Amino acid sequence: MYGILAPIDAGWERASRWPLVIAKRSSAREKLRMNRIRDAAALAITLAAVHAYAGPTPSAEPIDPDLTAETRSLHAALQAMTAAPTIQFGQHLADWASAVQNTGQVVISDWEATAGSRPAFHEWDWIVALNGSAGNYTTNFAAVNRIRQQYEEGAFIGFCWHLPNPALEGQPGNNYDRHDDEPAVPRLLPGGDLHDHYVDNYLDPFADMLEQLHADGTPIPIIMRPYHEPGFLQVNGSGQATAGFWWNWSSPEEYMALWRMTVEYFRDTRNLHNLLWAYSPNWPSSQNYYDRWYQADYVDICGGDQYRSPFDQNPEFSTPLSYAITRGQADGKIVAYTEMGAQGLAQAGGAGNDWWHGRVYAELAPSASDVAYALTWANWGADQFYIPPPNAPAAARADFNAFLATDEINHFAEMRAEFGDIYATVARCSSSDIAEPIGVADAFDAIEYARRFGAGCDGGTDSPIDQSDLLGFQTAWLGSVNSVSPDGNDAVLVSVTASSEGFVAIQSTRAVSASGFAALGLFVEPVSQSFSSGVLFAQTGPGWVWHEGPVAGVATAVENALSIDPQTLAHPSDVRGWGVQLYGANAFQNATLRISPLTEPAQCGAADVAAPIGVLDGDDVNAFMAELLAGCQ
Incomplete structure (x- = not known):
C-alpha cells in the first residue's frame, strides 16, 4: 500500500x-x-x-494526445499496475449477466454473492450497450446507469465488441460470427460500398452511447477492445472456415485499416477523448498476430485471449500472455490478459474445484509484475458460467475465493487500497x-x-439523487410509465397513466447512498392533472427492505416535497430502489409529472466577492x- x-x-x-x-x-x-x-x-x-518492482514501468504516451485528465490518470494508473506485483481482476458483464438471475436484471452480481467483493475491472459489450438493430440502434440507458455507478464506485471500465456482420444485415441468424465466405471488411473501409452505411448505422450509434457515459459532466474513461481475436478462424478438414468473427475474414492490411479507421473516427471525428485502445489476439496464434496485425501507433494496451477446459491440468495461460508481455515491453505499452477462463465449468463437476486457485493462479502469479489486469468471461446462465455462482458447490466457491485472496490478485477493494483513486487529477x-x-x-x-x-x-439540504438517477424511472406496480425525458439541468418529465384505482407508482433502481444526507427526497409537481396525496418509498440493503416516508398532500402545478429521513433506513448507504406512489387520480388518467431532487440552498454570512x-x-x-x-x- x-x-x-x-x-x-x-x-x-x-x-x-x-x-x-x-x-x-x-x-x-x-x-x-x-x-x-x-x-x-x-x-x-x-x-x-x-x-x-521487478517489472518495467510502461513508458509509451497514450495514442490520443488530447485525453481528458481523468483518462490520462487512468492510463498512468494502468502503467503503474503493469509494473506492480499484483493483477487487478475483473469480469465481462459482471453486473448484467448471471447464472442465477435474468440477464439485465442482476441485483447482486454472482461475483459479489460468491466472494463478498467487487471486480476491479468491468467490461461491457456492444450487444448490451445498444438496443434495436442496424438503422434503429438506440442507447440502452439501463446499461449506461450501471456503468456510471461502477465509475463512481471507482472501478475501471471497458467495452468489447460483438456486433453483427454489416454485410449480412437483415439475414436470419446474422451475428458477430456470421461471414458466409463473404469478406465484409474491404466493403467497410473508405471507398467501400458499405463504408457510409457502417459509419452511420453502427459507429455513430455507439459513439452516441459513449457520449452518454459521463458523471456530472465528466466523460467516463473507457477501455475500447474492438475486433478482438483478429485472424482467428476455425477450419474443417476441407480447409473451409466454420467459425470465427466476421472481422477475421480479412487480410492483415485490411484488418489494420479497419482498426485505424475506427480509432480515428471516435478520436478525431467524434472528438471522444476518454478512450484507451486494447488489442487482443487469440491463442495459439498470438505471436503471429502481434507480428502481422498489430500497429503500435493505434494501441494503448497489449492483450491476449485464451480459454481452456477445466479438465486441463496445465492450462498454459502463461504462453499467450508472454507474447503480449514481450510486445508490450518492447513498445512501452500497458499489458493485460484481456480474456481468459475455462469453458465448461458448469459441466466439470469436481474437476473444476481447484481450477482458480490450483491452476489459474499458478499460471498468472509469475507474471504479476508484468500485467495490469486480467478478465474472465460472463456468467451467461446456469449452463455457461466462468466464475462459480452462489449456488455452485461449496468447494468451487472456496476455490475462487482462495484465488482472490492471494497476494498477487486484487479485487476492487484491494486495488483501491493499493492504488488509491485511479481517476485522480491535480x-x-x-x-x-x-x-x-x-x-x-x-x-x-x-x-x-x-x-x-x-x-x-x-x-441547506443536499440530495443524493441527480438527474441521471431520475432518468431511470420505470413502472413499479401501479399504473404505468410511458416516457421519461430530461427537463432542464436537474429535473425530468415523466408521462404516466394511472391504474383503474387512480394510483401511480414509479421507481428507479439506480442505486444511491443516502448516508450523511439530511433527507432522501424529491419534488413532485403534477403539471396539469390532479392527485390528492403521495409518499416516497425506498428499498435498502441486500434484502431490499421496504421503507415509506410520511404521506403528504400533492397539489397541481406546485413542487410537493416527498421525503424519508435517512436515519430511519435500515441500510442508508445502500438504497437499491426508490420512487413515489401517488393517489387520488381518475381511473386510467394520463398525467405528466415534473420531478426533481429535493434540495435547498445554504446561505452564508460573509461578504460577497x-x-x-x-x-x-x-x-x-x-x-x-x-x-x-x-x-x-
Whole structure:
C-alpha cells in the first residue's frame, strides 16, 4: 500500500435548483471529486514506488494526445499496475449477466454473492450497450446507469465488441460470427460500398452511447477492445472456415485499416477523448498476430485471449500472455490478459474445484509484475458460467475465493487500497500556494478557501439523487410509465397513466447512498392533472427492505416535497430502489409529472466577492479558482 492521504470533507457544488452556493453538507459526488484531487498525490507516490518492482514501468504516451485528465490518470494508473506485483481482476458483464438471475436484471452480481467483493475491472459489450438493430440502434440507458455507478464506485471500465456482420444485415441468424465466405471488411473501409452505411448505422450509434457515459459532466474513461481475436478462424478438414468473427475474414492490411479507421473516427471525428485502445489476439496464434496485425501507433494496451477446459491440468495461460508481455515491453505499452477462463465449468463437476486457485493462479502469479489486469468471461446462465455462482458447490466457491485472496490478485477493494483513486487529477499552477501539499497554488487551495468561508454557512439540504438517477424511472406496480425525458439541468418529465384505482407508482433502481444526507427526497409537481396525496418509498440493503416516508398532500402545478429521513433506513448507504406512489387520480388518467431532487440552498454570512447572491457563495469560489488556476499547466 502507498499511503492514501486523509479525506477532505469540504467543498462547493452547484445546487440543482439554485444559483451556485455553498452547501452545508457536501454531496457524495462532490466528496468523490475532492477525494480524486487528494488521491492524485497518492497516485504520484504509487508511480514512484513501482520503480522498485521487478517489472518495467510502461513508458509509451497514450495514442490520443488530447485525453481528458481523468483518462490520462487512468492510463498512468494502468502503467503503474503493469509494473506492480499484483493483477487487478475483473469480469465481462459482471453486473448484467448471471447464472442465477435474468440477464439485465442482476441485483447482486454472482461475483459479489460468491466472494463478498467487487471486480476491479468491468467490461461491457456492444450487444448490451445498444438496443434495436442496424438503422434503429438506440442507447440502452439501463446499461449506461450501471456503468456510471461502477465509475463512481471507482472501478475501471471497458467495452468489447460483438456486433453483427454489416454485410449480412437483415439475414436470419446474422451475428458477430456470421461471414458466409463473404469478406465484409474491404466493403467497410473508405471507398467501400458499405463504408457510409457502417459509419452511420453502427459507429455513430455507439459513439452516441459513449457520449452518454459521463458523471456530472465528466466523460467516463473507457477501455475500447474492438475486433478482438483478429485472424482467428476455425477450419474443417476441407480447409473451409466454420467459425470465427466476421472481422477475421480479412487480410492483415485490411484488418489494420479497419482498426485505424475506427480509432480515428471516435478520436478525431467524434472528438471522444476518454478512450484507451486494447488489442487482443487469440491463442495459439498470438505471436503471429502481434507480428502481422498489430500497429503500435493505434494501441494503448497489449492483450491476449485464451480459454481452456477445466479438465486441463496445465492450462498454459502463461504462453499467450508472454507474447503480449514481450510486445508490450518492447513498445512501452500497458499489458493485460484481456480474456481468459475455462469453458465448461458448469459441466466439470469436481474437476473444476481447484481450477482458480490450483491452476489459474499458478499460471498468472509469475507474471504479476508484468500485467495490469486480467478478465474472465460472463456468467451467461446456469449452463455457461466462468466464475462459480452462489449456488455452485461449496468447494468451487472456496476455490475462487482462495484465488482472490492471494497476494498477487486484487479485487476492487484491494486495488483501491493499493492504488488509491485511479481517476485522480491535480493541476500544477505557477502562482503562490495557500494549502499543502504541492507547494504551488492548486485545487487544494480552492478547497481551503471554500472551507474558510463555508464555516459560517447555515441551512441547506443536499440530495443524493441527480438527474441521471431520475432518468431511470420505470413502472413499479401501479399504473404505468410511458416516457421519461430530461427537463432542464436537474429535473425530468415523466408521462404516466394511472391504474383503474387512480394510483401511480414509479421507481428507479439506480442505486444511491443516502448516508450523511439530511433527507432522501424529491419534488413532485403534477403539471396539469390532479392527485390528492403521495409518499416516497425506498428499498435498502441486500434484502431490499421496504421503507415509506410520511404521506403528504400533492397539489397541481406546485413542487410537493416527498421525503424519508435517512436515519430511519435500515441500510442508508445502500438504497437499491426508490420512487413515489401517488393517489387520488381518475381511473386510467394520463398525467405528466415534473420531478426533481429535493434540495435547498445554504446561505452564508460573509461578504460577497462575485455576483449574483450578495453573500459569499460558490460563485466566489469560482472567481477565486479562475484567478488561482490562471497559470496552470
